[in-house]
Amino acid sequence: xxxxxxxSIDGLEEKWSAAWEADELYRFDRSKSREEIYSIxxxxxxxxxxxxxxxVFSYTHTDLVARFQRMRGxxxxxxxxxxxxxxxxxxxxxNFYGVRCDPxxxxxxxxxxxxxxxxAKDQVPISRRNFVELCDVLTAEDEQAYEAVWxxxxxxxxxxxxxxxxxxxxxxxxxxxxxxxxxxxxxxxAEAPTLxxxxxxxxxxxxELEDRERPGAYHRIGFARVDGGGEVWIETTRPELxxxxxxxxxxxxxxxxxxxxxxxxxxxxxGVKVPVLAHRLADPDKGSGIAMICTFGDLxxxxxxxxxxxxxxAILGVDGRLLPDPPDDVDASAYxxxxxxxxxxxxxETVAMLQEAGALEGDPKQITHPVKFYEKGxxxxxxxxxxxxxxxxxxxxxELREALLARGQALNWHPPHMQVRYEHWVNGLTGDxxxxxxxxxxxxxxxxxxxxxxxxxxxxxxxxxxxxxxPIDPSSDCPPGYIESQRGQxxxxxxxxxxxxTWATSSxxxxxxxxxxFDDDLMARVFPMDLRPQGQDIIRTWLFSTVVRSxxxxxxxxxxxxxxxxxxxxxxxxxxxxxxxxxxxxIALFDEYGSDAVRYWAASxxxxxxxxxxxxxxxxxxxxxxxxLNASNFALTLGAxxxxxxxxxxxxxxxxxxxxxxxxxxxxAFAGYDHTHALKVTETFFWTFxxxxxxxxxxxxxxxxxxxxxxxxxxTLGTALSVLLRLFAPFMPYVTEEVWSWWQKGSIHRAxxxxxxxxxxxxxxxxxxxxxxxxxxxxxxxxxxKSTAQVSMRTPVxxxxxxAAAGDIERLQTVSHDLAAAGRIEQIEFEPTDDxxxxxxxTM
RNA sequence: GGGCGAUUAGCUCAGCUGGUCAGAGCGCUCGCCUCACACGCGAGAGGCCACUGGUUCAAGUCCAGUAUCGCCCACCA
Numbered sequence: 001x002x003x004x005x006x007x008s009i010d011g012l013e014e015k016w017s018a019a020w021e022a023d024e025l026y027r028f029d030r031s032k033s034r035e036e037i038y039s040i041x042x043x044x045x046x047x048x049x050x051x052x053x054x055x056v057f058s059y060t061h062t063d064l065v066a067r068f069q070r071m072r073g074x075x076x077x078x079x080x081x082x083x084x085x086x087x088x089x090x091x092x093x094x095n096f097y098g099v100r101c102d103p104x105x106x107x108x109x110x111x112x113x114x115x116x117x118x119x120a121k122d123q124v125p126i127s128r129r130n131f132v133e134l135c136d137v138l139t140a141e142d143e144q145a146y147e148a149v150w151x152x153x154x155x156x157x158x159x160x161x162x163x164x165x166x167x168x169x170x171x172x173x174x175x176x177x178x179x180x181x182x183x184x185x186x187x188x189x190a191e192a193p194t195l196x197x198x199x200x201x202x203x204x205x206x207x208e209l210e211d212r213e214r215p216g217a218y219h220r221i222g223f224a225r226v227d228g229g230g231e232v233w234i235e236t237t238r239p240e241l242x243x244x245x246x247x248x249x250x251x252x253x254x255x256x257x258x259x260x261x262x263x264x265x266x267x268x269x270x271g272v273k274v275p276v277l278a279h280r281l282a283d284p285d286k287g288s289g290i291a292m293i294c295t296f297g298d299l300x301x302x303x304x305x306x307x308x309x310x311x312x313x314a315i316l317g318v319d320g321r322l323l324p325d326p327p328d329d330v331d332a333s334a335y336x337x338x339x340x341x342x343x344x345x346x347x348x349e350t351v352a353m354l355q356e357a358g359a360l361e362g363d364p365k366q367i368t369h370p371v372k373f374y375e376k377g378x379x380x381x382x383x384x385x386x387x388x389x390x391x392x393x394x395x396x397x398x399e400l401r402e403a404l405l406a407r408g409q410a411l412n413w414h415p416p417h418m419q420v421r422y423e424h425w426v427n428g429l430t431g432d433x434x435x436x437x438x439x440x441x442x443x444x445x446x447x448x449x450x451x452x453x454x455x456x457x458x459x460x461x462x463x464x465x466x467x468x469x470x471p472i473d474p475s476s477d478c479p480p481g482y483i484e485s486q487r488g489q490x491x492x493x494x495x496x497x498x499x500x501x502t503w504a505t506s507s508x509x510x511x512x513x514x515x516x517x518f519d520d521d522l523m524a525r526v527f528p529m530d531l532r533p534q535g536q537d538i539i540r541t542w543l544f545s546t547v548v549r550s551x552x553x554x555x556x557x558x559x560x561x562x563x564x565x566x567x568x569x570x571x572x573x574x575x576x577x578x579x580x581x582x583x584x585x586x587i588a589l590f591d592e593y594g595s596d597a598v599r600y601w602a603a604s605x606x607x608x609x610x611x612x613x614x615x616x617x618x619x620x621x622x623x624x625x626x627x628x629l630n631a632s633n634f635a636l637t638l639g640a641x642x643x644x645x646x647x648x649x650x651x652x653x654x655x656x657x658x659x660x661x662x663x664x665x666x667x668x669a670f671a672g673y674d675h676t677h678a679l680k681v682t683e684t685f686f687w688t689f690x691x692x693x694x695x696x697x698x699x700x701x702x703x704x705x706x707x708x709x710x711x712x713x714x715x716t717l718g719t720a721l722s723v724l725l726r727l728f729a730p731f732m733p734y735v736t737e738e739v740w741s742w743w744q745k746g747s748i749h750r751a752x753x754x755x756x757x758x759x760x761x762x763x764x765x766x767x768x769x770x771x772x773x774x775x776x777x778x779x780x781x782x783x784x785x786k787s788t789a790q791v792s793m794r795t796p797v798x799x800x801x802x803x804a805a806a807g808d809i810e811r812l813q814t815v816s817h818d819l820a821a822a823g824r825i826e827q828i829e830f831e832p833t834d835d836x837x838x839x840x841x842x843t844m
Numbered sequence: 845g846g847g848c849g850a851u852u853a854g855c856u857c858a859g860c861u862g863g864u865c866a867g868a869g870c871g872c873u874c875g876c877c878u879c880a881c882a883c884g885c886g887a888g889a890g891g892c893c894a895c896u897g898g899u900u901c902a903a904g905u906c907c908a909g910u911a912u913c914g915c916c917c918a919c920c921a
Contacts, residue, residue: 211918234921236921249921282921286919287921288921289921298921299920300919300920300921301921369919370919415849418848421847421916424847425917428918540916540917610850614855614870616856616870620870622883623884630880630881631880633880634880637880676857680858683869695878695885698880783885784887792876793876793878794878795876795878
């Protein structure tokens with residue numbers, strides 16, 4: 001045993017994180033059986049930019065569970081993954097190096113990124129392969145920085161094999177899962193109106209949408225009736241879509257428009273004859289009660305277009321500009337004034353034309369209305385008809401939807417009400433999952449198309465790779481039976497240019513971490529997993545999509561438990577913004593308060609509950625860590641040694657009896673994913689232990705009450721210390737490990753979780769546990785008297801008279817020597833009274 | 845418009861299936877250099893548990909409604 005003279009929490013993080021790494025303390029032992037293993041589906045994090053305190057918060061929650069389960073004897077499978085494909089990485093590369101991807105450029109072997117590219121005004125166009133290489137380099141660097149933070153936070157993950165979603169195996173697994181989806185009919189391609197981000201020039205999925213309030217204006221536009229019966233006035237915020245108009249629509253019960261149903265009107269300026277139709281989705285209270293249907297202004301247009309079987313007059317290209325050629329029936333000279341223009345410019349021009357034609361009534365009426373955005377974009381989404389890949393997710397299939405809802409019910413949600421969010425989302429799906437993205441850095445679709453004699457792809461004629469050849473890149477690999485020279489040639493082939501949505505890969509995180517089809521032995525030992533920890537914001541994406549993939553591939557729910565962490569809020573109760581969160585870096589917090597303290601802050605927030613960013617809580621955590629160090633130092637210096645047989649003193653018996661309850665409560669709470677309660681009961685007991693118990697037995701421990709009395713105190717101190725350190729170990733891994741190393745063999749993090757048996761005394765009576773509380777009250781009275789007299793706590797008391805109920809007096813008398821010693825009372829007397837309150841007359 | 849959650853001392857939060865539950869910590873006040881810890885210790889003051897009804901012998905604790913805040917979904921002509 002080696003207890004330092006002056007213990008300090010400084011330097012513990014460097015010391016122990018290095019030791020844990022050297023000892024491979026958290027290395028997963030795959031020889032264990034499924035029953036012995038506790039497996040965690042760690043969220044693969046996007047390592048673009050810097051870690052946010054919110055990440056520290058939720059990842060700590062997971063680590064608490066991991067450490068608890070490990071100490072309980074489970075072999076914990078706790079991998080780490082990086083979600084490095086996708087738009088965030090691309091954007092980071094663009095900004096960091098000052099480059100942009102131009103797929104038409106050839107690969108440049110000697111390419112080096114521009115110096116100071118981040119400050120350059122214009123981004124350098126580079127080939128897709130060069131771009132992907134830069135993504136690869138930069139994400140790897142970012143991931144190392146993240147790993148350093150995670151290690152400092154003491155996440156007990158097995159760092160031996162972190163996966164990257166852009167890595168070879170994950171890519172292969174993603175492609176393989178897709179091919180199997182395709183073979184089963186779960187995946188299909190369709191040419192359909194698609195929500196489209198014109199900045200990124202990619203399709204986006206329903207799960208990635210968000211609404212934002214934007215200014216707009218109602219334009220009141222007159223359509224001439226073909227029968228000469230005057231004009232029909234509609235109101236629209238999108239006048240530039242007039243050339244895309246295919247019909248007008250009003251509610252079937254709307255008496256104002258009933259006479260018009262079935263008749264035709266003519267679009268102003270562009271002169272197209274369109275029908276007036278009835279549909280239940282038309283809202284009589286909106287605008288003039290009659291709307292123009294365009295291909296396409298919003299999702300309602302898509303519904304009307306589909307259900308009313310209207311023609312297509314597409315005018316918007318994938319670049320967000322109006323197409324060069326007018327749609328069918330549209331006046332070419334009028335259209336020539338808007339062709340090639342952006343939506344905004346086209347709107348101005350169309351309004352001008354309408355005014356010239358006298359078809360615009362009054363001034364546009366300014367309003368604010370919600371507009372759909374891609375969550376990572378900053379321009380409104382448009383709807384463009386494109387060919388895309390979809391994966392069935394119950395959005396168009398009641399039976400599948402029910403099955404997925406049942407999967408959600410089979411999951412233990414922590415907290416339970418989070419299940420509602422899942423069900424809400426599944427019930428609100430309006431279509432299948434669009435998984436293709438017109439991007440560069442991602443997992444490519446493992447698909448080629450045969451080209452016809454004119455060199456056009458035949459989309460029904462898929463050329464697929466053999467599973468064993470995965471991963472493949474169809475833009476550089478050839479389909480079986482073809483050679484590279486046939487690429488792009490009539491009768492040859494062409495690769496699918498798209499990559500998969502990042503969720504299409506991260507939804508396979510259990511398969512990736514478990515080594516599905518590459519290491520089926522491992523997969524069988526860890527899957528279905530025990531725990532999926534994640535944020536509430538990605539229930540609709542990551543959680544749901546993982547359930548979908550698991551259901552389609554294996555027919556099971558992928559985990560037993562889902563632990564959902566809340567948000568971090570600013571002190572002003574607003575969700576902590578990205579910019580603010582990035583100002584406060586986790587490293588700075590570790591430096592100032594210590595990792596144990598930051599973990600303490602995170603641990604004091606329950607799952608599913610938003611928590612304030614509160615450095616006050618970190619200060620408390622820091623204080624607790626220092627206290628643990630000092631109290632341990634004292635107890636061990638005194639000679640604390642666990643030995644139940646030596647515990648004879650009433651107060652000591654009482655402490656252990658109370659500790660048994662703490663073990664019970666903390667264990668039950670932890671097992672039920674209530675780490676907050678586990679921490680609370682342990683912490684509360686610990687402070688009583690320090691402030692009351694240790695003070696009460698101090699003198700006796702030094703030998704003032706004989707050998708047996710001292711031995712009893714030391715044995716109790718030893719037992720309690722051992723238990724308390726282990727109860728704290730998941731929360732404060734550094735300080736507990738440090739203290740453990742002074743007097744125990746091995747790491748505390750591989751020690752056994754404490755059990756009631758360790759502190760169980762024979763012939764314990766029911767009330768013994770409360771003796772500690774009783775003497776605590778008495779001690780407080782003595783201290784109060786000294787405090788009131790404004791004297792030091794070590795001021796001697798010549799005489800003290802304790803008055804309390806007879807029963808309490810009887811029990812207090814059994815510990816009077818401890819009370820007298822702690823209060824420096826020379827003469828102590830007891831008087832039973834009828835009052836239930838304890839009072840002490842103190843003479844100094 | 846539909847839904848979920850929250851509303852307890854100045855602040856951050858505990859209060860499980862109704863009856864010592866009106867609590868903790870921080871902050872504040874007043875003391876104390878007590879030989880583990882001044883990165884400390886002790887003692888205090890502070891709340892009619894958002895509001896209105898209801899159920900009950902008994903309600904922060906259950907029910908209904910209202911208000912405020914946060915979030916999700918829908919709408920977006």
